């Protein structure tokens with residue numbers, strides 16, 4: 096039996112995941128994400144799909160990051176009426192993530208005078224077609240085709256997607272977690288895989304500070320408290336926010352740091368934290384044990400959720416020391432800008448980076464030590480101290496990715512390395528080929544290949 100695999104997105108760069116798997120009678124899609132990055136990304140997102148959306152039977156979704164779900168409403172707008180399946184938490188998370196993306200789009204498009212890619216009706220329709228299915232439950236598609244979700248350990252609800260067809264199995268990794276995580280379960284081992292399509296975001300980079308990340312955070316907080324300063328932490332709303340809250344909760348409750356006011360000043364981050372609270376059964380054993388011991392891991396003395404604008408504005412009136420978590424994670428929008436504008440010129444301020452800062456973003460400039468930045472039209476002199484902790488990445492690094500393939504190398508026949516910058520993807524595929532002796536390739540965008548099943 097043969098199947099055709101088309102790389103409709105998600106190759107040539109880390110974002111825009113979109114893979115089409117066709118058998119003789121079924122067409123399924125894996126992920127439908129937005130391409131993110133520079134100006135050319137927007138043109139790519141507006142391009143028509145290289146397939147008829149109306150002919151797709153089922154869309155399977157790995158996780159709720161926008162580069163994996165952000166183009167689903169556009170698929171709907173162009174005629175998709177099939178079913179959408181993901182794990183239940185991914186479905187819960189998709190709603191606020193898509194709504195937030197749409198409001199950002201509307202804001203951007205207004206400035207340019209163009210139309211957003213889709214509207215709220217397309218999002219509501221996507222959600223009406225969307226069903227949550229548990230991990231490890233076989234989802235039948237046809238007599239000889241079925242799908243199973245396995246925990247990827249990347250963000251809440253993240254799944255690797257196993258496609259069982261004929262006599263063989265193919266694994267679509269989505270993004271792979273940097274296990275062990277404080278909250279999530281480890282990336283699951285999936286046996287007897289013949290073909291792998293895997294991410295390579297950190298295919299050529301190592302994560303520093305992984306084991307000492309909590310100690311480093313403790314040092315940064317203590318230092319900031321000692322000088323009675325403001326600690327600003329730009330965070331992504333999904334996963335990093337919850338990770339950092341978990342860490343601060345641990346540090347406060349173990350008495351390692353004093354209880355100073357902590358503000359989660361991100362409406363999306365607050366909504367997502369509420370979804371985490373409702374989905375505790377997906378947490379790892381140690382996080383569940385803490386919860387069963389009576390501790391709410393997202394609640395500790397002096398933690399404030401400031402969803403309302405008035406509450407957000409009131410943060411200014413609270414005397415330091417204080418800690419502010421706000422989006423966006425790369426300081427290119429969101430409420431973090433108000434706080435940066437207010438506090439970066441104060442030498443007592445600490446700006447802490449716990450996430451990747453893409454080239455060209457204000458976050459990257461600040462991380463590189465830029466002394467003057469433009470925030471909301473104003474020149475700000477940077478006198479704040481900056482610090483970076485890399486160990487909180489939600490992605491496996493180069494060795495983690497290599498080990499992931501190594502553990503399944505007995506059965507794997509072919510590896511498709513996707514979702515990474517060309518340099519990272521090429522490096523990883525070369526390494527898999529040279530050291531494991533496997534057939535590993537970096538597919539071209541739009542390329543189709545036939546696979547024997």
Ligand SMILES: [Zn+2]
Pocket residue numbers: 158160249270
């Ligand atoms: Zn992701």
